[in-house]
Amino acid sequence: MQRIEHIGIAVNKLSNSIPLFEKLLNSQCYKIELVESENVNTAFFKTGETKIELLESATADGIIARFIAKKGEGVHHIAFSVADIYAEMERLKKQGFILLNEIPKAGADNKLVCFLHPKNSNGVLIELVMEKNGK
Numbered sequence: 001m002q003r004i005e006h007i008g009i010a011v012n013k014l015s016n017s018i019p020l021f022e023k024l025l026n027s028q029c030y031k032i033e034l035v036e037s038e039n040v041n042t043a044f045f046k047t048g049e050t051k052i053e054l055l056e057s058a059t060a061d062g063i064i065a066r067f068i069a070k071k072g073e074g075v076h077h078i079a080f081s082v083a084d085i086y087a088e089m090e091r092l093k094k095q096g097f098i099l100l101n102e103i104p105k106a107g108a109d110n111k112l113v114c115f116l117h118p119k120n121s122n123g124v125l126i127e128l129v130m131e132k133n134g135k
Contacts, residue, residue: 001064001080001082001088002080002081002082003049003081003084004050004079004081005050005079005080005129006044006051006053007053007075007077007078007079008055008078008079008127009052009054009055009075009076010055010064010073010074010075011054011056011068012034012053012056012068013056014041014043017043017054017056018032018043020028020055021045022045024045025047027047028045028077029044029045031044031076032044033108033109034058034089035108037106037107038104038107039044039064040049040055040056040058040064041055041056041057042046042054042109044108044109051109053109062108063120064076071095074081075079077124077126077127078116078124078125079126079127079129080126080127081130082129083130084130085128085129085130089104089114089128092116092128096120097120098114098116098119099114100114100116100117101114104130109115110131110132111129111130111132112129112130112132113129114127114128115128117126
């Protein structure tokens, strides 16, 4: 793993949370995107070398809506940039980590992504991310 790529924060409404985070981070939202594979709307901010990703469920019964119903708004996951997502997935699988998807899937911000089950990482949902073009 190379670095923290972003921190994902579950929110009820992007329309309420974007202005809040623009004030908090003193930075403008630079991208809003629907991620169909996860049924989630995302909004991105950059602060230093790290990004903040706000996550809003695109449907009433989506994964983010279920997360918020159970735990409330807040930190959803930490994403780590990797050079080779396939090799990293294989390495972690051999180490006993449970992958939530067996092959990388399309994520936000032109990334391939894979999530690790939080029961293997002290309750923290971990996302591996790699640029689709491998950079």
